Amino acid sequence: MPEAPVPEIVVGRLPLYLRALVQMGLEGRQVTSSQELGERLGISSAQIRKDLSQFGEFGKQGTGYNIAFLVEQLKRILKVETIWDVALVGVGDLGRAVAHYAGFLDRGFRIAALFDTDPAKVGTQINNLPIEDTAGMVPAIRQRGLKVAMLAVPARDAQGVADRLVEAGIQAILCYAPTSISVPAxxxxxxxxxxxxxxQMTHYL
Amino acid sequence: MPEAPVPEIVVGRLPLYLRALVQMGLEGRQVTSSQELGERLGISSAQIRKDLSQFGEFGKQGTGYNIAFLVEQLKRILKVETIWDVALVGVGDLGRAVAHYAGFLDRGFRIAALFDTDPAKVGTQINNLPIEDTAGMVPAIRQRGLKVAMLAVPARDAQGVADRLVEAGIQAILCYAPTSISVPAxxxxxxxxxxxxxxQMTHYL
DNA sequence: GCATGTGAACGGATTCACAGCG
DNA sequence: CGCTGTGAATCCGTTCACATGC
Incomplete structure (x- = not known):
């Protein structure tokens, strides 16, 4: 029996639940309720219960949810129990900032490869990680079996690079370039x- | 007669339309259709027509949309015909990267004030813009009449800073801190x- | 003829409200 | 008694399909 496919919109909220629960755990809390979690996130308690119920029964009636347990379940569902190695393409101002960001590792992601086309950058390092030439990107990614990539190249280059990432076996792309790209389904x-x-916000001002 | 309130989800797509239309304009195109625009963005043509129709009749039957005209209309609707001065709070690695990002100005935003609590940073400059002490943030923002802020402080400080931004009259906050904050309606x-x-993506891998 | 603008139909997501259980 | 898990009801967003007008 194949698991029922879960709507994207539901999955999109799970990382928020996870983030808030981890935070609660750091505050020393053991247990919480859908209501309390909802208040932190600005989401209704019914929504949270419904979302979680798509994946199992994680709570105890009359009590609520064990935070550590729910964190583990969410990590499993989101597949971030282990660390994903990620490729970062484009090491300009933006890519460099992403590469320096310290918040990936403890939430399931490690930047494992850097690529850029600029010959002046290729061969230099960021955080002890060498910048490789984008020319050799496809075999390099394929050989290391990377499945996730971040795209921080100029908008005009994004589609071309995305095509090559797909060719290299990448299955998830986080696109920082201010443009839409098209990829296989x-x-x-x-x-x-x-x-x-x-x-989006200024419209309402 | 007050304009009908437009759903957030519709307004959220308008910047994508604007971005793609500007791109088309740079490619020398004069006219487009809801179908072509939709293909670029991975959105149905009906969706685009419906969204735009909430604000007026911008197309010509049998012809499509004049790109320059529609760009102007979207800028007006999104209120980015003029430049918004924006405050940036937190000039660590992340905030520094945001401050250096060159892509704001030609799309309606200019970083006009920087704040940080670190005495070693206060008084120094980024792009000729001085870093001010967060202690004086509220009057500084109020005096300059800033309405938009970006938050790039550590998660544990985000709520406290957000409260002060609201106090200072800020009405739109772009939060880079990995936490949820609560603000007045x-x-x-x-x-x-x-x-x-x-x-969100790794769940499906 | 062709693409927009739009009411109608559809489908999906959120909320409601309560049975069930600790 | 309190809070979860969940069918039912509601609300909202998307798609359909066509009349309209260039």
């Missing part, structure tokens, strides 16, 4: 464009 | 947490 893309978010 | 918040996006 079996590859997932998420976008980070701060200006899009800002423009 | 009249203030908008958007989040950027790359790990959340990555975790």
């Amino acid at each position: 079996n590859v997932r893309v998420q976008y980070i464009d701060p200006v899009v978010r800002l423009q | 009249n203030v908008r918040v958007q989040y950027i947490d790359p790990v959340v996006r990555l975790q």
Whole structure:
């Protein structure tokens, strides 16, 4: 029996639950409720219970959820119990900042390869990780079996690089380039464009 | 007659339309259709027509949309015809990277003030912009009439800083801190947490 | 003829409200 | 008694399909 496919919108909230629960754990808390978690996140308690119930019964009636247990379950569901090695393509200002970001490792991701086309950068290092030439990217990624990549190249180069990432076997792309890219249906893309978010808010001002 | 309130989810797509249309314009294109735009973005043509129709009739039947005209209309709707001055709080690795990002200005935003608590940073400059002490943030923001802020402080400080931003009159916050913050209903918040996006994708791998 | 703009139909997501169980 | 898990009801967003007008 194949697991029922879970809507993207539900899966998109699980990392928020995980993040908040880890935070609660650090505060020394042992147990929480859907209501308390919802208040932290601005999400209704019914929503949280419904979301979690898609994957199992993790709570105790009358008591709530054991935080450590739920954290483990969410990590398993999101497949971040182990660390994913990630490729980062593009080491300009933006890519360099991403490479220096310290918050990936303890949440399931490690930048394991850097690529750039600039000959002045190739061969230098960031955090003891060498910058490789994008020309050799496809075999390099394939050989290391990387499945996740972050894209921090200029918008005009994003589609071309994305095509090569797919060719290399990448199945998930986090795109920092301010443009849309098209990939096969079996590859997932998420976008980070701060200006899009800002423009969304200014409409209401 | 007050304009009908437009759903957040619709407004959230307008910046994508704008971004793609500007791109088309740079490619020398004059006219496009909802179908072509949709193909670029992976959105149905009906969706695009419906979204745009919430704000007016911008197309010509049998012809499509004039790109330059629609760009102007979207800028007006999103209120990015003029440049918004933005405060950036937190100039660590992440905030420094945001401050150096060159992509804000031509899309409606200019970083106009920097704040940090680190005495070693206060008084120094980034891009000729001085870093001010967060202690004086509230009057500084209020005096300059800033309405938009970006938050790039550690997660544990985010709520406290957000409270002060609200106090200072900020109405839109782009939060880079990996945590949820709570603000009054009249203030908008958007989040950027790359790990959340990555975790969302790894579930499906 | 062709692409927009839009009511109607559809489907999916959220909320409601309560049975069930600790 | 309190809080979860969940069918039922509701709400909302997307797609359909076509009348409209260039």
